[in-house]
Amino acid sequence: MASGTPSAERIAVWRAFLEAHARVTDALDADLRESHDLPLTWYDVLVHLSEAPGGRLRMAELASAVLFSRSGLTRLIDRMESRGYVRREPCADDARGMFARLTPAGRAALRRAAPAHLRGVERLFTGRLPDRELRALGAALKRVLDDGLGRR
């Protein structure tokens, strides 16, 4: 499957993708920090834990869910633990493993921050697209994510 060099038009779409991501995430991160003293990375961890069964995930599972490196996650969880948002728990079946568990304080922080954050997502991103375009975008992104292309 020889994929050649893309045309200028295709590259322009790729660049727009990069720029849109940078602008929107920068704005959302700044908003979260200002209003709730919560970096977007923390918010992302809180979301993934809140959706996991029992509000907890193995460190490695969380690392891949959250799009951060294994070693980066150790420190990130350190910080969040010292703020009381998560707690580490040993794993019963496998003494090597650790869980990160959402604390009530962490869940509360997520609940406080989520409404404004989601309104921000709507204002800056989804709200700019009519339903039809949004569905098309979803389909396109699904193609990018599907098959091949595993996590490194």
Added chain:
Amino acid sequence: MASGTPSAERIAVWRAFLEAHARVTDALDADLRESHDLPLTWYDVLVHLSEAPGGRLRMAELASAVLFSRSGLTRLIDRMESRGYVRREPCADDARGMFARLTPAGRAALRRAAPAHLRGVERLFTGRLPDRELRALGAALKRVLDDGLGRR
């Protein structure tokens, strides 16, 4: 314009956007480092300088073009200068200003790296979308980038 909380479907598109960005840029960055010892951030600087008139830009212009912070850029240009890819030049009209100029070595590095990188973009991103979808994606991203939403 009261933008409310987005539906679950809309949020799913937003998350797919985040995940697609993370996966594709991670893979492209790793490829560039392996094959040309060139981080994606450096590549981005090289591209912007190569497209600027005279192959040079004021630091502040480059900073906003390249989606990095002003202060982050100073150090980034330090590193790239010590590798010989760019050179600083004082600004004639305004003694406060500095230009970053692409050197021949920087231009050569970009020329070497670009073909494989662009093939990677096509393989991981644009090549997964038929023309019609790609154009739709481009239009959607344009809407996200247009109006409002300036750089912070």
Added chain:
DNA sequence: TAAGATTGATACATCAATCTTT
């Protein structure tokens, strides 16, 4: 020997001063 997680060294980003020129 490999998997899960942490640690140490290092690179990079970010924010608030700072310094110079306008």
Added chain:
DNA sequence: AAAGATTGATGTATCAATCTTA
């Protein structure tokens, strides 16, 4: 006083060991 850029302090990410258990 404000703009352009750099510096210093600090926070965060990344990579290669390391340690423990499977």
